[in-house]
Amino acid sequence: MDFLNIPLFDDDFYKMIFRFIINMVFLxxxxxxxxxxxxxxKDYLFTYFMISIIVFFLCFTLKKYELDIGMALGLFAIFGIIRYRTDPIAIKxxxxxxxxxxxxxINSLANKKMSYAEIIGANLIVATSLTIIERVMFLRHELxxxxxxxxxxxxxxxRNNELMSDLELRTGLKINKIKxxxxxxLKDVALITIYYYNEK
Known part of the structure; x- marks a missing residue:
């Protein structure tokens, strides 16, 4: 059954919903x-969730079409040139x-050659790697x-010692490094970046 030559429903709907649930659990x-x-x-939570959701549905939709290698590379080139010109994004x-x-x-473009066990396994490996790096290898997060x-x-x-003492007194932070x-x-001011650990 279709409307204007577009099917009203097909079995890919269930695949999309199931994969989206897997995607959201790991995200x-x-x-x-x-x-x-x-x-x-909190400012990046909205950005990360919305970009990941849009990318998932974009890739799942494009998977229904025959994409050549040039189109696929062009798609990733779009993501490669994403920039936020108002504020520079830190490396992390x-x-x-x-x-x-x-x-x-990964969750949207997987085909019949990739089982659900492989999809979930790939997600688990990514999540486990991030957990080990964030919680085990780097116990103290530098801000x-x-x-x-x-x-x-x-x-x-x-006069580095005087500078550090003055900044620690004013900020109440234990500073590791000053840049x-x-x-x-003309205004007798300088832009200084301080580095400190998030003890909490």
């Missing part, structure tokens, strides 16, 4: 319980973005914060 674990627990950044956030896109592509600093005389290399960025001698 919720990766995004909510791995990424968010270490970064505490970009890595998680690549992970959620990759997981969604960064940018500060506009006005005591410009303290940015000299020989001096842009310096404005």
């Amino acid at each position: 919720i674990y990766i995004i909510r319980y791995l990424y968010y627990e270490t970064s505490k950044r 956030e970009m890595t998680y973005l690549f992970v959620v896109i990759g997981v969604s592509v 960064t914060k940018e500060i506009i600093y006005e005591k410009i005389e303290n940015i000299k290399p020989d 001096v960025g842009k310096v404005d001698f």
Whole structure:
């Protein structure tokens, strides 16, 4: 039964829903319980979930068509040029973005040559690898914060101890490393990035 030469229903609907459930189970674990627990950044949760959902349905829809290698490479080139021009994305956030896109592509483009056991196994390997890296290998998560600093005389290399003591006193944080960025001698301010561990 069809309408305007388009079927109203076919068996691929059940495949799509089942694979989407598998996809969401692993994405919720990766995004909510791995990424968010270490970064505490809510602004990327919406982005990761929506990009992964759109990529899943986009790839599942395109799988119904005959794609040549050029079309497939072009599809991934679109993802490769995604940039957020308002705020630069940190390396870790970009890595998680690549992970959620990759997981969604695996779950949506798998065909009859790939069993459900292989699909779930691939997802488990990705999730387990992230868990080991986040929770076991790197127990302490290093955070960064940018500060506009006005005591410009303290940015000299020989006054590094005074700079660190002043910043620790003002921020109340135990600072591991300090990186001096842009310096404005007209306004007597400098942009400083501090690195500290998320003890909590």
